[in-house]
Amino acid sequence: MATITFKRGSTPYTLHTHFTAGKSLTFVEASKPKQDGGLEIYHLSQRIADLHKKFQEAGATSPLMVIDEPNGRGGTHARYFYRGHGCHFEHQDGARVYG
Incomplete structure (x- = not known):
């Protein structure tokens, strides 16, 4: 079992x-x-990549997921969350595993 430690x-x-x-x-x-x-x-996208890398380095499956949603200015932005922790975005169309 992989152990991940956060400061x-x-x-x-x-x-x-x-x-x-x-x-x-x-x-x-x-x-x-x-x-x-x-x-x-x-620099959230870089911080998310760093978090994902911590899981990879520990040999653990990353729970990170992402969904694209309208940003209110005619484009989209990424919304990040963990699967299996009760976030309602996990079950919406378009939600996918990060990476």
Whole structure:
């Protein structure tokens, strides 16, 4: 069984905690200041790739999933979440395993 350790307070820890609570996240939501309810995580796509890599390096199956959704400006953006943690996006059309 693979063991993954996160340093408390690190960005991977923050993302892991957020996702295991059944929550999802987009770039816009992640980059909001903490006082506005955001996580103040910048370059989210790179941070997600780093989190995915932690699972790969540990030999564990990554629970990361992604779904594209309208961004309100005529395009789409990615919404990230974990499968198996109660996020309702997991069962929507277009949801796919990250990677």
